[in-house]
Amino acid sequence: MRKLLLLAVFISAPSLSQELTHPREMGLPDSDYTRPDPAEYELALENGLIAYVAEADQVPLVTMSAFVRGGVVSDEKQGAAESLADALQNSGPSGMSSSDFKSSLKEMTAEFVVEMHGEWTEITLNVPAEDIDQALPIFAGLLRQPAISDANIARAASGAAPEAKDLGGESGTALYEGSMNAAVDHFYGIIYKGHPYGRRPTTENFNDLRVADVANFHGRYFVPGNIRIAVAGAIDVDEINARLVNLFGDWAAADVPEAKLMPAITRSRAALHHFPSKKLQSWLVIGHDLPPVPLKEQAAFEVMDYIMGAYHLNTRVMRETRYKYGYTNDASSFAEDRWYGPGGYTYRSYSRPEVIENIYRNMMGELIRIRDEEVSEHEMFVAKGALADGIFQVRYLDGYALTRSFALERLRYGNHDRSASYVQRIRAVSKEDVLNAARKYIRPDNMQVIILGEDAFELE
């Protein structure tokens, strides 16, 4: 008894003088956040090119990004997009040799990123402010006239080869994060089988490809009205605007290609797909396609997704796998929409093999429960606050973030209506809306279950 008393003292009550008002009772102020006005940052050229320019002078850096509506599923001749990406990444602008281009980047200590997604492409160049005179013409040249050659096609084709030598030090595909990527690739391979989003250029495609095909792809999609630019950093906004006019103002306007709408996928019944791998852990992906979410349902979908598993936080699937049972380090949802067709909605986790089935059952239990019963008031309160006062605000945190967000939104939707109404729409979501979103966007009968690991189990 004495021992128990001592222990009770050891786990002592908080000291009396400590301020321990519960967060709910603290009287924290309501949010008075207002999203910045995109018009204040916008530069619209007559040829249709639109830029967003903002000063962010904490450090002497400048970031310039271009977003182009067109990606690897946009090309008429397969492989043209990948070859263009290679030209942008490695060859630089016309009139400059590849080695001069790379030397210039190195000399500026630039960060240079070319990412070609399915339906859009990003080119970002980050340099010290002292190098902006050197960087801006390169940036403009890349967009307007990249140097395209057979070497780009050959290099893009080598990327299509099944096994590229990895000098990074490890071989095999089943590695920590790498294995999750492999599991996700398997998932998309299954749901996009036979769908345009699932296509991958083959060696034959590249053999048939000519420089003119790549140039045609560039000429069709890299036109002023199909590009949005973001520039932020230690700059004078008026000066940058004048230089953008100078660099891009004489670029002839051209027809903006129509967005290529993609068909829905052919849905399959729920199935388990086992990909054997002898590793210390197993990787699990559960999911199905995500049809385009209309604006009127978007907020409810986001609240539902947040409650279930988004952002690796305190969510239902995290509680039912990690927090309560220690089965895994992470269990989270990933709503990966596409601009013009079906995306994917997956729940992912990994663990020691002996508990992977428990994770599957607990996650499926939550996927079914949210379709069956309304979420709680507390869950609504947390999700709405997190989305409206947290995640949304961060998108406009500084000049770098807001120019990027505005440029992408304008390119995708043609306006800023969505971000203008976002907070209001999130606040208006009801528990019934969440239930409806769950019933529409979570479909247990179509769940494809991917296991990358030593053993699998039977689906019920």
Place this chain on the structure above:
Amino acid sequence: MRIIRNLAILAVAFFVSQALAQDYDLPILEHVYENGLRLLVIERPGEQRVVSKIFTDMGALNETPGEYGAAHFLEHLMFKGTPTLGSQDWEREKEVHAQIRAAEDALIEELNRSRNVLRDRGVFHDYQHSETTPRIDELHALIDSLNRQAQELSEEGPMKTWYQAYGGTRTTATTEQEYMKFDLDLPADRVELFLRVEADRMQNSIFRNFDAERMVLVEQRLGDLNRAETEFREAMNSLVGRASMVYVPEGYTNDFLQYTRRYERELYETYFVPNNTTLIFIGGVTLEDMIPKVDKYFAHMERAPEPARYQGREPLPSAEKRLNWRSNTLAPRVEVRYQIPGVGHPDRPLFDVLSDAFEAHLQSVVADVGIDGTVDINTRVVHTTRFGVPASINIELVLADASQIDKAESALLAELHRLGEEPLPADLVAQARKKLRTEWYRTAVDPNALAFQIGHFEVMDSWRTLKPYLEARDAVTADDLRRLAGKYFIAGNRSVGVVLPGEAQQ
């Protein structure tokens, strides 16, 4: 609370030029409370959010053998709430926790009593040794049962929930060798939420769900071990260091199963005291506003006995050491490591420049002599690249072809020797300086990364060291690097590892 210091300190200027001084502008404001708590603020008027961090000067360096990873585990436990955050009925829950502690004490006694049964005395044990006794099983079952009872009386994610609800993002934490920190970005006018939760976490943490959470660490460890490089790197770490805790891995599977509430509580109560803690804020707050706010939540904490700082150091290097590692999954390589001084030593910033300049030089030399390989020079040990204590510089040459290992090692050692004799080309050094400066800007542009650097320097040495550290890099010459190489890149301070093809001999 009486104000001991309230100074607006622009870190001491070691000017290279006026322009550079402007480049490293770090308008850090400091206030130290009577109980030793340190508050650092960078005011950014007009910003609507604030980056908030709380650093504790403790980490893996402070662990004891057999409980490696315990500091990291403590960080996990400190997410489990307090009596006022996360309990449905604290009076009942408190009683269950007391029973769990009693059961754990009994378990420790039984483990001690049965040590001759439990011990694996073999050399080549496989970590699957699982001898037990009926009493041990009985106590484990009792603890499991009590854990379930406590779980029914508590709520999961009790701290993150409130951060999330009030617009908090980046609700993360990190523990490395020298620090534990908790992070939050949130609307600036709600900054008190951070203070309320962190003061509570610092004093009243309840180690809920202890046994489930330890398995999360096992998962993280398995994730590391899935990388073929992990075991090689850990072997290299242990080759370099004979005594320093810097080189100890994050814990072995054995350790994860040994953690006790008693030991975690001891770490918690020793190090989570105000005079071992730094609060950092960057964003839309002012020092003037923050002083009374922090006071409201932390003033009641009394200054505690100073936790003992880790003073471990390596014996003087006396012989070259070598590791031959066999692997068919890891690419062949040659790696050479030397011990280097910690942050606070005047030579340490020079190694940053040396790493970049010599990497570019070595890559070019390697190509010139026909070696197909990639050079990477870094100062990473486990996950961290800078320490307040001595650590290592790692010169790695990953090869495409194992037949070039001998040639690569000869070339590498020859260039390392030459580096101590002849200065590197001045343009390489200038390029390295520029690259480091730009990288710093890329860090400082992100207030979260900047706050981390300030806190990290504070635990390594002092936040005041940060600016001179950056400026010292700008002043480095090729001759400085030659002197540095001549001083540190000597055979007696060298550890060489080679990865050869072949099956690991287990």
